[in-house]
Amino acid sequence: MTFTYGAYTACLQDRTLEEALDVLAAAGLTGAEINTGGFIPAPHANVDALLGGEQARREFLRVFEDRGMALTGLTVSGNPLSPLPTEGIGHAQDLRRTIELAGKIGVRDVVAMSGTPGTDPGARYPAWIVNPWNGIDLEILQYQWSVAVPLWREIDALARQHDVQIAFEMHPRNLVFSPPTFEQFLDRVEPTNIGVNLDPSHLFWQQMEPIDCIERLGTRITHVHAKDTAVLPGAATRGVLDTAFDPVPEDPAQRTPTGIGHYCSTWPEDPAWRFVALGEGHDVEYWTRFLTALAAVNPDLHVNIEHEDAAFGQVEGLERGARTLLEAAERAQA
Template sequence: MKLGAYTACLHDRSLDETLKILGELGLTSAEINAGGFIPAPHLPIDDLLASAGAREDYLGRFAQAGITLTGLNVNGNPLNPDPEVGPKHAADLHRAIDVAAALGVKRIVAMSGLPAGEPGGTVGNWVVNPWDSQYLDVLDYQWQQVAVPFWKDVDARAAAADVKICIEMHPQNLVFNPPTLQRLVEQTNASHVGAELDPSHLFWQGMDPVACVEHLGGLVFHAAAKDTRINPDHVKLYGVLDDRFTRTAADADPLNIGGKNTLNQWPKNAAWEFVAVGRGHSVKDFWVPFLQALHAVDPDMAVNIEHEDQEFDQVEGLRLAADNLLAAGARAGI
C-alpha cells in the first residue's frame, strides 16, 4: 500500500519542491491535478501527450524523489449544464484518461457530476430527499438522459486506456454515497468505474467509512486521507445541511472553479469542518481499521492525503496528516 498526498495544496511550489516535501515527510505516493475545478501546474499535459521523451523525463523526477505517481485528479462537474463549465470539465476528464494512459498511471479521481433538473435547465439540481414524485422525475431525467450516456462513454474510454476512474462520493453530485455509486456502475454496466473512498464526505453525512469499504469491496479502487470534525454544539442548531456559506469578496481573490463560479466562504461556528488526519477521528479507533479495510480490498491501493485543514498552513497540515497516517499504517501492519 502506498501512502502519499494529493499535491493541490502545494500548487504554489514547483513539482520538484513538492516531491521533495513529500519525501521528507516519509510519503511515497503522489496524486497530481489534471484539470476540473482547479488548474494543473504540476502536470504539463500538452508536453506529455506530445513527447515520449517528456514523459520519460517527467516520471524520472518522481523516481529520483522516491515517489510513485499513483493517480491523476480531475475533480469537477462534467455534467454541469453551464456551457462554460460542463463541456470543459468533461474534456479535462477525457484528456486525463489520455495522459494517464501515456504515463502508465492506472487511477484517475473524478466526480460524477450534477446536471440540471430538466432539459434546457441552466443550473445543477441536487435532489437528496425525493418525497414528492416530481423529484423522482428529476432524478430519472438526470440519470437516464444525462449521466448514464456520459458515463458509459467514459467507461469505454477508460477500458480502452486500461485506466480506472475512481469517483469521489461527494455531495452536490449524483454519486454521493455507496448506493448511488453502485447505481452508476450497474446502470452503465461499467468495468472501469468505481469509487475513490474519501471518508471526509461520508463522515458528515453520518456514514461509517469502514462499513462503506466493506460494502463496496472491489468497487473501491483508490482512497483519500482527509478527516472531518463534527462540532456537536453547532450541529445541534444548524444540522449537517448547514447552508450559511457566504460569497468571497472580489478584493479577497476568490478561487474560480469554472465559468463565473467561485468558491464560497465556510460558515462561522460550522456544524462540521475538514481537518487533518487524526483531528476528527483517532488513529487507533478509525484510521487503523480504515487502512486495514482498504488493504483487504487491494494491498496495492494508494491512499493520498488531501489537506484542507484551515488551522494549518500547507506544510504544517501535511506533516501532521502524514505523521498520523504513517502511524496508522504501522499500527495496521500494512
C-alpha cells in the same frame, strides 16, 4: 498489505513539481497524486505537452524517479455533466485527455466525480437532488440519469481502451455521493473500469461510517483519499445540510482555499462540520481500523492525503497528516 502512502499535490500549488515532491518525501511519503484538470488548474502537469511528446513524458516521470516517488494517480475532479458553459464540456474533455495521458504514462488511477446535470434540457445550472421523497424531484433524477448514463458508458469504454481505472469521489453535489447512489450507477451504466475513490471526509460530513461503507463497497474501492472531517456541536441544530453561508470574504487573508483560485463561502460561526487535517477529527486508532478494513477488501491501494484544513499551513497540514497516517499504517501492519 501493500499500500502506497502519498499525498495529492494541489495544496502545494505555489511550488514547482520538484519542490512539492520534496515536501512529500520529507514527510515520509512515497507517492504523489497530480491534478490534470476539472475545477482547478494543473500546475504540476502540462497536459498538452505530456500528450504531445514522448520526451516530455519521460522527463516528467524522471522527476518522480529521481526522488524515489511513485506517481499514484491523476485527478480531474470536475462536473462533466454540468450545463454551465464553463464546466460541462470542458471538464468532460479534461477527463478524456487525462485518461489518455494516464494510459501513455502507465498510471492506473484517475480520480473523478460523477457530476451533476441540470433539472431539465433548458437548465442553466447544475441541481443536486438530495432527498427526492416527492414526485417532482424523482422526475428530475430520471432526467439526470438519462444524461449521465450515455456519457459514462462512453468514458468507461475509453478507460477500458487505455487500461485505466476511474475512481469516483463520492462527493455531495454529485449524482454519486454514497454507496447506494454508486450502486444505482452500477445498475444503470454497468461499467468495467469505474470504481470508487474512498474519501472518508465526505462520508463523515454526511454522518456515514466510512468503515461500514468500505465493507459494503468491497473491491469496488480502487483508490483512497486520506482526509478527515470534524462534525461539530453546531450540527445539533443546523444539521449537516446547512445553507447558512455567506459569500467569499472580500479580504484575501480571510479566505479559505478549496483549490487553485477557488475559495469557500464564508462559514457560519458555529458550523455543523469542517474539513480538518488528518488526525484532528479522528485519532490514530480510528485510522488504524480504517486501513485494516481497506486491506481486507483490496490489499493493493494508493492512499493519498488531501489537505484542506485552513487552520494549518500547506506543509504543516501535510506533515501532521503524514504522521497520523504513517503511525496508523505501522499499527495496521503489526
